[in-house]
Amino acid sequence: MSYIQDILSEYTRMRDNGLETKAALQALRPHIESLDQTQRAELAALIRTWESRPSASAPPPAAPVETGDSEPRKHAVIRPIARPAEPEPAPPSGVPTQPMPDINWVKCPHCGKPNQQHEVFCYACGQLLEPIKGGGATKHFADTSSDVSSEYFGPDSVLALRVRGSSEVFEVRPQTADHEIVIGRSSSGSAITPDIDLTSKQAADLGVSRMHVALRYEPDQNAILVSDLGSANGTYIGGQRLLPKEIRVLRHGDELRLGKLMMIISFRHPGKPAG
Ligand SMILES: [Zn+2]
Incomplete structure (x- = not known):
């Protein structure tokens, strides 16, 4: 196995065992940083592919609704994330509006392009983006x-x-x-x-x-x-x-x-x- 495959296999093992993306990447950081630009881009592509596998984005199975046993179980519908919907109707007065979640941008340390904070690798150059300190951890x-x-x-x-x-x-x-x-x-x-x-x-x-x-x-x-x-x-x-x-x-x-x-x-x- 190549070094990239070794890193990927440790990454997927950690993710399968419940670690968040950033925690897994943080642990693998010295190995990722020892890769050259091409290898890093290759690893980024492999990680993206793995992360976008159908089971990754599916929500945990909800309690089944009793609809009778004859009907085959439908597959979970994977909804796109943060798709801008039609303009919402104005809420009735007195109901507070839910503020739009802020998108935080992270500047790539390598090429300077802005990336959304949850991105792992720079979309432009494949550089590993700085993990957020303690992000998402309990x-x-x-x-x-x-x-x-x-x-x-x-x-x-x-x-x-x-x-x-x-x-x-x-x-x-x-x-x-x-x-x-x-x-x-x-x-x-x-x-x-x-x-x-x-x-x-x-x-x-x-x-x-x-x-x-x-x-x-x-x-x-x-x-x-x-x-x-x-x-x-x-x-x-x-x-x-x-x-x-x-x-x-x-x-x-x-x-x-x-x-x-x-x-x-x-x-x-x-x-x-x-x-
Ligand atoms: Zn970049």
């Missing part, structure tokens, strides 16, 4: 009344992940990365490799996906945010499984489990005196 931030210091991750802090039963520690500084830190495993069948590769920790046997979980630094909150990348066997923090699209704050001392592979999280703050 955030479950930790209770602020609990110990705040265990959540604190500052500009100088270091994140250490130790696999249980192993002395090896993976240290990362997500605040210096220009992309999310993806934890997973490599596989001989795919060119996609994660930032933290757990292959040597029996990751495949323990049910870790190639792109399992994403970590990112949130400077406004001085926190590390975690989200599952539609992994087959789930991501757990302190025994609690992350829901699709859920974003959680990682804390010092957390047990982060990918499938059956357990990691202990610790934060180091080199600038701060111990104690």
Whole structure:
């Protein structure tokens, strides 16, 4: 399989497992950005085709209306999105008019052409458009009344992940990365490799996906945010499984489990005196 196909297959897997377009692209960003213009346009076309497949735009099935069993089930009608209709009749006075939803435009960083905010790639040149920060995601931030210091991750802090039963520690500084830190495993069948590769920790046997979980630094909150990348066997923090699209704050001392592979999280703050 080509690199483009590898990226596409990870993308569709994440989308099939409940991730939003932007979250999936964000996780794949370093891989997409390593493509040249032609490859990127090719990937954009493949993603567009996949996204426009009939099942993608069909609404979830509504509860069936009892019409008798003899009538065959009709196929769902796919309606065009945001088709400008005939001018609406003036509403009766006293009824507030529904304001038209604003269309937000995003300027392509490559060619400068305006694109609608929900677009993934520039229509003009195929450039990946900037994902909206935290867009569409459900955030479950930790209770602020609990110990705040265990959540604190500052500009100088270091994140250490130790696999249980192993002395090896993976240290990362997500605040210096220009992309999310993806934890997973490599596989001989795919060119996609994660930032933290757990292959040597029996990751495949323990049910870790190639792109399992994403970590990112949130400077406004001085926190590390975690989200599952539609992994087959789930991501757990302190025994609690992350829901699709859920974003959680990682804390010092957390047990982060990918499938059956357990990691202990610790934060180091080199600038701060111990104690
Ligand atoms: Zn462009």
